[in-house]
Amino acid sequence: MKRQFVEGKCVHNGNTPSTAPEGKMSKSGDVGVQNTLAEPNSSDLMDGGVHLVKVECLGTEANNGKGNVPRALSLFELIRAIRPIASIHFNYCIDPQWVLRQYSRRLRECPIAFVVGHQQLQALRSAVPSAFAASVRCAGVPMPFAYGTHHAKLSLFEANDRALHVVISTANLVEEDWTAKTQAFYHARGKLDTDDVERGAGTASTSVADDADATTSSAPLQRFRDDLVAYLRAAYPAGAGEVHQIVQFWVDRIGQADFSHIPDRIVASVPGRYQKSPAGAMCRFGHLRLRQLLSEAFSAEERGRHHKTFVGQFSSIGSLGARAEAWLCDEFLTSLSGGKSMLSASALKLIYPTVENVRDSLEGYAAGLSLPYSSQTHRKQPYLKQFLHQWKCERFKRHAASPHVKSYVALDSAGQCQWLLLTSANLSHSAWGKLEKGGTQMFVRSFELGVLMCAKDHQRRALFPPFDLPLTKYAADDEPFLVDMLYTTKPTDANGFRGAMDARAALTG
Structure with missing residues (x-):
């Protein structure tokens, strides 16, 4: 079964169309490049900014x-613009064969590393083509x-122009995530110190604070760099085995790069229980990390005057509690406000696709396979509907591209974005953490990564939420x-499916 594009719709008959030019991949032979493909270059990448992922059929x-919206890029175009000599990809789900096809022939020879959760490792290794065993x-x-x-x-990515490129994304490294969904990525470029590079990676440790709490003491001009190093050290420590050895090379490289022009901050989650301490360990990750950064970036007066509405937009919802x-509306909303407690619940707005949003999307109900909110969880939290708003993205012509992007923003009374967090984190305790022991301990289950951008740091190019404003409340x-419902009383999608499970059965049957 293959997926076709008919009358502007992505009709699901199997595999998604490739974001790289069509052709057979080999280590020595490039895929056939179509004449219509615009040659990407580094000028297409906005340093310290957000790009939407290209949806070709739109x-x-x-x-x-x-x-203020830069050119949308496919992964093939992103990699071709950077021209890396070494790469590492961290993700939840990776299709290595598809990722390798996004590298042109010359770039496939360079070292590439993939990092996933331990449960996915065996499948990942078995999927790497044998021809790439030495380089992957x-x-x-x-x-x-x-x-x-x-x-x-x-x-x-380390590029041959002596620069290090950081890409923080909302997409898995699989074809369907880069084809017909609304996704975004953040890109930052740091120039590598030529002297440090020539001396070798062993000297890099002097460039970055050794302590994992570097975020609390780092020099302001290198906060983005030190934030990233602190995350990598905490997430992949010496006790993690082989992954630590692989990541340490990149920690050293980041330490040799200059990101002083980047004002943005990293908001990450690393599994663990973090206690309240003078060193601020409890605020290193999750929503307390966001709370701390917002309280530092904006005064209490600024937050009270300009941060009126908080919007969360995501592609999955966890069990959030009975009330x-x-x-x-307690610890999470307080963190979105930068620490202001007792906010009205009306200040919080949430965006999650309706049944109609999914059915009428480019992929039809198959898009719902990437929206894993279950009926069992939903029944336990009926209050959630009062916060929900439809997915709409007419501004960027992506209303029909089902959202897998995750974003959180604060709006002023005029609807202007005051800060934007682009992240992998969906709406769940696992992703954001939950306070325990009377608020003296933070419990985080998952690895997540996002980047916080404040409007006052991006005055030349205003921040743009990846959805329409004003919001449209659920009717x-x-x-x-x-994801587990069959909508038998509603019309089928363009493929005749009645829900995501219908689509899954057809795709795997």
Whole structure:
């Protein structure tokens, strides 16, 4: 079965169309490049900014960018613009054969590493083509807690122009995530110190604070760099085995790079229980990390005057408790506000696709396989519907591209974005953490990674949420899409499916 594009719709008959030019992949032979493919270059990448992922079937108007929105890029175009001599990809789900096809022939010879959760490691290794056994390394990360995942989506590239490129994404490294969904990535470029590079990686440790709490004491001009190093050291420590050895090379390289022009900050999650301490360990990860950074970036007066509405947009929802006050409108909303407690629940708005959003999307109900909110979980938290808003993205011509992007923003009374967090984190305790022991301990289950951008640091190019404003609240008959439901009383999608399970059966049958 193959997926076809008919009348502007992505009709699901199997595999998604490749974001790289079509052709057979080999280590020595390039795929056949189509004449219509625009040659990407480094000028297409905005340093310290957000790009939407290209959705080819939506046409040039949806992908060329305009105003404060840069050109949308496919993974093939992103890699071709960077021209890496070494790469590492951290993700939840990786199809190595597809990723390798996104590298042109010359670039496939360079070292490439993949890092996933330990449960996915065996499947990842077995999927690497034998021709690449010498140049591709795979490593797994131990998962210490049930229901936790290695969900961070980070790619690091060293380029032949003596620069290090950081890409923080919302997409898995699989074809369907880069083809017909609304996704985004953040890109930053740091120039490598020529003297350090010539001396070798062994001297790099002097460039970055050795302590994992570097975020609390780092020099302001290198906060982005030190944030990233602190995350990598905490997530992949010496006790993690092979993955630590692989990551340490990149920690050294990052230490040799200059990111002083990047004002943005890393918001990450690393599994663990973090106690309140003078060193601030409890605020290193999860929503408390976001709370701390917002309180540092904005004064209490600024937060009170300009941060009126908080919007969360995501592609999955976990079990949040029987009452909104149990977590969502208590500790989580307090963190979105930078520490202001007792906020009205009306200040919080959530975006999650309705049944109709999914059915009418490019992929139809098959898109729902990437929206794993279950009926069992939804029944336990009926209060959630009062916060929910429809997925709409007409501004970027992506209303029909089902969202897998995850973003959190604060809006002022005029609807202007004051800060934007682009992240891998969905709405769940596992991703964001939950306070325990009377608020003296933070429990985080999953690895997540995001980047916080403040509008006052991006005055030349305003921040753009990846959804339409003003928001559209759920109508009385709207329901959030549930992955395990068959919608027998509603129309089928363009493929004749009645839900995501229908689509899965057809794709795997």
